[in-house]
């Protein structure tokens with residue numbers, strides 16, 4: 001079959017992209033990722049939820065290293081905390097596809113989004129605070145929100161962090177360890193600096209393979225060893241995990257627990273009724289969203 005010029009260009013772009021980056025979230029087909037929860041998505045009951053403390057900021061939460069026994073129903077009954085998921089924070093290039101633009105937030109848009117969150121009174125929280133809230137009902141600050149960053153992209157450190165610092169915001173960085181120190185990815189020193197400055201470091205596997213396909217030794221390669229690497233870098237326990245592509249299945253959860261993950265983060269799918277702590281929901285913030293859109297989707301999705 002004769003190859004059209006368009007196909008040739010597409011193939012070239014694909015090859016270039018493949019050479020320049022390791023497999024990461026933006027490589028997945030658009031149809032497989034839920035960008036944002038549908039407003040019509042079922043919401044769990046909140047009637048019995050203890051109110052989020054509106055007046056007092058939550059006390060600093062001691063690091064949690066062991067799972068706290070809790071029943072799924074009580075976790076599901078609590079009001080969800082909005083969690084945003086970012087990848088690259090940089091201006092779009094002509095070569096960025098429409099799909100890629102969903103994973104790349106232009107600098108000005110990011111700056112405006114973060115400012116709008118601060119102006120709206122949001123307070124960032126970290127996984128230990130969320131975990132304590134979900135398992136023990138520990139208080140959270142008013143208008144809690146979590147900012148998460150996947151895939152180890154360098155601009156999360158050089159561009160996103162200074163914007164967050166303006167408002168005292170803390171982030172959660174889910175690192176895929178294969179990329180540490182590669183061009184355009186964070187270095188060990190930068191990851192340690194984030195941990196030292198009170199941000200949270202979590203695992204996003206070794207090289208971003210789909211958790212649903214793991215067998216045998218994969219659990220060591222993709223989960224156990226990356227945790228050890230990150231613990232060596234940060235000097236802190238690694239207890240939180242983000243699924244590559246947001247993809248998970250119930251069979252994966254016991255393996256994650258066995259490797260020390262006390263909670264895990266997906267994207268906008270429905271939570272597992274048996275294991276809501278290992279299927280915590282997040283929404284990807286597409287690059288085109290203006291603050292008004294972000295604020296609206298936050299209210300409708302959580």
Ligand SMILES: [Zn+2]
Nearest residue numbers: 025150151245
């Ligand atoms: Zn990813």
